[in-house]
Amino acid sequence: MTTALTLLSGPGDDGDRVLTVTGEIDMSNAAEFGAALDHELAAGPAVTVDLTKVTYLDSAGVAVLFDRAGDHDLRLLAPRLLDRVLRVSGLTQVAKVVLR
Secondary structure, three states: OOOOEEEEEEEOOOOOEEEEEEEEEOOOOHHHHHHHHHHHHHHOOEEEEEEEEEEEEOHHHHHHHHHHHOOOEEEEEEOHHHHHHHHHHOHHHHOEEEEO
Protein backbone atom coordinates (compact mmCIF):
# COMPACT_ATOMS: atom_id res chain seq x y z
CA MET A 1 0.00 0.00 0.00
CA THR A 2 1.32 3.42 -0.96
CA THR A 3 1.34 6.17 1.64
CA ALA A 4 -0.43 9.40 0.65
CA LEU A 5 1.99 12.00 -0.72
CA THR A 6 1.36 15.25 -2.57
CA LEU A 7 4.11 16.91 -4.59
CA LEU A 8 3.73 20.42 -6.03
CA SER A 9 6.42 22.27 -7.91
CA GLY A 10 6.92 25.79 -9.10
CA PRO A 11 9.18 28.81 -9.06
CA GLY A 12 10.20 30.34 -5.75
CA ASP A 13 10.45 34.01 -4.90
CA ASP A 14 14.13 34.06 -5.83
CA GLY A 15 13.57 32.33 -9.18
CA ASP A 16 14.86 28.96 -7.99
CA ARG A 17 12.64 25.90 -8.06
CA VAL A 18 10.50 24.85 -5.07
CA LEU A 19 9.14 21.36 -4.46
CA THR A 20 6.42 21.41 -1.82
CA VAL A 21 5.78 18.06 -0.18
CA THR A 22 2.71 17.14 1.89
CA GLY A 23 2.09 13.88 3.74
CA GLU A 24 4.47 11.09 4.65
CA ILE A 25 7.64 10.05 2.86
CA ASP A 26 8.47 6.38 3.27
CA MET A 27 9.65 3.40 1.26
CA SER A 28 6.29 3.12 -0.52
CA ASN A 29 6.63 6.52 -2.21
CA ALA A 30 10.33 7.47 -1.94
CA ALA A 31 10.88 6.70 -5.64
CA GLU A 32 8.05 9.08 -6.58
CA PHE A 33 9.56 11.75 -4.32
CA GLY A 34 12.99 11.17 -5.86
CA ALA A 35 11.64 11.45 -9.41
CA ALA A 36 9.90 14.73 -8.60
CA LEU A 37 13.06 16.08 -7.00
CA ASP A 38 15.15 14.98 -10.00
CA HIS A 39 12.73 16.79 -12.31
CA GLU A 40 13.17 20.01 -10.34
CA LEU A 41 16.95 19.65 -10.19
CA ALA A 42 17.05 19.22 -13.97
CA ALA A 43 15.27 22.58 -14.33
CA GLY A 44 17.85 24.55 -12.37
CA PRO A 45 20.91 24.32 -10.15
CA ALA A 46 19.15 25.10 -6.86
CA VAL A 47 15.99 23.62 -5.40
CA THR A 48 14.17 24.34 -2.17
CA VAL A 49 12.32 21.33 -0.79
CA ASP A 50 9.48 22.51 1.44
CA LEU A 51 8.91 19.75 3.97
CA THR A 52 6.88 21.88 6.39
CA LYS A 53 3.77 19.76 5.74
CA VAL A 54 5.56 16.42 6.02
CA THR A 55 4.49 14.45 9.08
CA TYR A 56 6.83 11.47 8.67
CA LEU A 57 10.20 10.95 6.98
CA ASP A 58 11.80 7.51 7.08
CA SER A 59 15.23 6.33 5.96
CA ALA A 60 14.10 5.91 2.35
CA GLY A 61 13.15 9.59 2.19
CA VAL A 62 16.38 10.61 3.92
CA ALA A 63 18.32 8.55 1.34
CA VAL A 64 16.58 10.40 -1.52
CA LEU A 65 17.67 13.72 -0.03
CA PHE A 66 21.22 12.53 0.67
CA ASP A 67 21.65 11.15 -2.84
CA ARG A 68 20.95 14.57 -4.32
CA ALA A 69 22.41 16.93 -1.72
CA GLY A 70 26.04 16.18 -2.50
CA ASP A 71 25.79 17.21 -6.14
CA HIS A 72 23.23 20.03 -5.96
CA ASP A 73 22.33 23.18 -4.07
CA LEU A 74 19.56 21.66 -1.98
CA ARG A 75 17.74 23.71 0.65
CA LEU A 76 15.27 22.14 3.04
CA LEU A 77 12.46 23.96 4.82
CA ALA A 78 11.42 21.61 7.59
CA PRO A 79 9.08 21.52 10.57
CA ARG A 80 10.60 21.12 14.03
CA LEU A 81 9.10 17.61 14.00
CA LEU A 82 11.82 16.58 11.52
CA ASP A 83 14.69 18.41 13.22
CA ARG A 84 16.08 15.37 14.99
CA VAL A 85 16.03 13.02 11.99
CA LEU A 86 17.70 15.68 9.82
CA ARG A 87 20.44 16.31 12.40
CA VAL A 88 21.06 12.67 13.37
CA SER A 89 21.16 11.56 9.74
CA GLY A 90 23.72 14.25 8.90
CA LEU A 91 21.57 16.01 6.32
CA THR A 92 22.23 19.32 8.07
CA GLN A 93 25.88 18.87 7.09
CA VAL A 94 25.24 18.50 3.35
CA ALA A 95 22.15 20.69 2.79
CA LYS A 96 21.00 24.02 4.12
CA VAL A 97 18.17 23.32 6.58
CA VAL A 98 15.78 25.99 7.83
CA LEU A 99 13.37 24.96 10.57
CA ARG A 100 9.89 26.45 10.55
